[in-house]
Amino acid sequence: MLSAAQIKHLTSLQLKKYRQKYAEFVIEGGKILAEALQEGVEVKAVIATPEQLDKCRLLAGNIPVLEADEKQMKNISSMSEPPGILAWCSMRKASEMQQPDGWQLALDGIRDPGNLGTIIRTADWFGVRNILLSEDCADIYNPKTLQSSMGSMFRCSIIQGTLTDLLRKANKPVFAAAADGDSMDQLRTASGVLVIGSESHGISEEVKRVCDHSVAIPGDGRTESLNAAVAAGILLYGMVN
Amino acid sequence: MLSAAQIKHLTSLQLKKYRQKYAEFVIEGGKILAEALQEGVEVKAVIATPEQLDKCRLLAGNIPVLEADEKQMKNISSMSEPPGILAWCSMRKASEMQQPDGWQLALDGIRDPGNLGTIIRTADWFGVRNILLSEDCADIYNPKTLQSSMGSMFRCSIIQGTLTDLLRKANKPVFAAAADGDSMDQLRTASGVLVIGSESHGISEEVKRVCDHSVAIPGDGRTESLNAAVAAGILLYGMVN
Numbered sequence: 268m269l270s271a272a273q274i275k276h277l278t279s280l281q282l283k284k285y286r287q288k289y290a291e292f293v294i295e296g297g298k299i300l301a302e303a304l305q306e307g308v309e310v311k312a313v314i315a316t317p318e319q320l321d322k323c324r325l326l327a328g329n330i331p332v333l334e335a336d337e338k339q340m341k342n343i344s345s346m347s348e349p350p351g352i353l354a355w356c357s358m359r360k361a362s363e364m365q366q367p368d369g370w371q372l373a374l375d376g377i378r379d380p381g382n383l384g385t386i387i388r389t390a391d392w393f394g395v396r397n398i399l400l401s402e403d404c405a406d407i408y409n410p411k412t413l414q415s416s417m418g419s420m421f422r423c424s425i426i427q428g429t430l431t432d433l434l435r436k437a438n439k440p441v442f443a444a445a446a447d448g449d450s451m452d453q454l455r456t457a458s459g460v461l462v463i464g465s466e467s468h469g470i471s472e473e474v475k476r477v478c479d480h481s482v483a484i485p486g487d488g489r490t491e492s493l494n495a496a497v498a499a500g501i502l503l504y505g506m507v508n
Numbered sequence: 509m510l511s512a513a514q515i516k517h518l519t520s521l522q523l524k525k526y527r528q529k530y531a532e533f534v535i536e537g538g539k540i541l542a543e544a545l546q547e548g549v550e551v552k553a554v555i556a557t558p559e560q561l562d563k564c565r566l567l568a569g570n571i572p573v574l575e576a577d578e579k580q581m582k583n584i585s586s587m588s589e590p591p592g593i594l595a596w597c598s599m600r601k602a603s604e605m606q607q608p609d610g611w612q613l614a615l616d617g618i619r620d621p622g623n624l625g626t627i628i629r630t631a632d633w634f635g636v637r638n639i640l641l642s643e644d645c646a647d648i649y650n651p652k653t654l655q656s657s658m659g660s661m662f663r664c665s666i667i668q669g670t671l672t673d674l675l676r677k678a679n680k681p682v683f684a685a686a687a688d689g690d691s692m693d694q695l696r697t698a699s700g701v702l703v704i705g706s707e708s709h710g711i712s713e714e715v716k717r718v719c720d721h722s723v724a725i726p727g728d729g730r731t732e733s734l735n736a737a738v739a740a741g742i743l744l745y746g747m748v749n
Binding site: 385388389391392393394415417419422484485486487489490491492493494496497498499500501504505507508 | 633634733
């Protein structure tokens with residue numbers, strides 16, 4: 268069974284402060300655990316309710332599997348209906364996974380964890396796996412981000428920091444997604460960075476100043492804006508097709 | 509001030525059963541109210557907290573504006589932080605707004621109200637405003653659908669019913685969005701119906717049988733699926749560009 272200290276530690280990982288302090292995070296569910304293992308994420312232990320123990324032992328190989336009763340699982344889980352499988356993982360450095368060629372995606376101020384996860388999942392679909400995030404994007408290890416990214420997060424190299432610095436370092440043409448931008452045909456180039464801002468505030472002024480070009484998604488003009496994840500999907504499609 | 513009977517009636521409209529019984533629904537916030545008025549939605553009354561009264565009287569023109577205190581507003585609102593502006597509206601018949609030409613979008617089993625609203629907003633962006641919904645899609649008058657559609661709902665003609673019947677009546681080539689589908693180039697035709705299924709279950713077997721073609725979004729194959737709203741956005745883009 269889990270010790271009181273383990274429960275306390277795992278529960279603390281629901282907060283960004285402690286995830287950063289320990290460089291650890293938690294994922295929940297068998298499917299995302301399988302993806303994490305496949306992508307080489309370092310799993311320190313798997314915690315399972317009695318009915319999920321056998322399944323977890325099969326999945327986990329040499330990784331320790333600890334039993335938790337329903338009440339303990341409810342404590343350490345961030346979900347209203349815990350799937351009964353929780354994995355305690357170590358973060359890895361994004362720099363260990365850099366792919367310097369091709370397109371990169373940069374996100375400016377995407378604060379909604381679900382939207383952030385959906386965008387990461389979409390970028391992964393199109394093979395755009397180098398992702399830059401502004402400081403004020405949601406935390407990629409937030410349980411909701413992990414859930415909506417559906418394992419895509421583990422296949423991407425994601426760096427969060429001062430976006431203007433990251434864009435300068437990328438040393439590639441930078442394209443801003445903007446309602447008044449130019450043709451999407453510009454995205455048919457071999458490499459660059461595409462910047463997407465938040466739905467409510469768009470791209471910040473500082474970031475705009477380091478952008479070289481702007482692109483817009485053509486529409487018939489009666490709607491004000493698109494959801495940020497939908498816009499990202501359409502621009503990523505335009506980039507690789 | 510609002511009467512007890514009015515409060516009871518408006519609160520009942522949070523439930524689909526009563527929305528259907530009275531053919532009425534509620535929207536919240538000044539921006540969506542302005543869009544509803546602009547698109548000719550029949551607003552029976554606007555309810556406002558004291559500090560929003562003047563703004564609402566300006567917006568509402570000849571429509572009665574009723575005052576509600578904070579407590580009453582909390583009761584009739586479906587939001588955790590009510591914006592203080594709520595409009596009591598009548599549904600209109602989708603058939604009053606039919607545009608028989610061009611592309612139509614059909615949604616099969618999109619149960620998440622937020623996702624449904626986002627898809628409607630995206631279709632509106634691309635000018636695809638004839639939308640068919642299966643019976644098991646979320647309710648378009650659900651407050652979350654209305655919120656995420658951001659007024660696009662009022663510009664679209666949306667019919668919910670038995671999707672196989674609706675597709676047969678459309679009398680156009682039907683394209684199913686499917687992971688193993690053919691090229692998106694097929695969407696460069698003048699008209700047709702594009703069917704999008706749910707993320708978890710795809711398109712149902714009965715609906716698949718009335719589809720003539722299938723289309724897939726090209727990816728690099730390492731991700732299992734795309735979010736339904738993102739997929740809809742990319743296919744709609746492919747349709748009109």
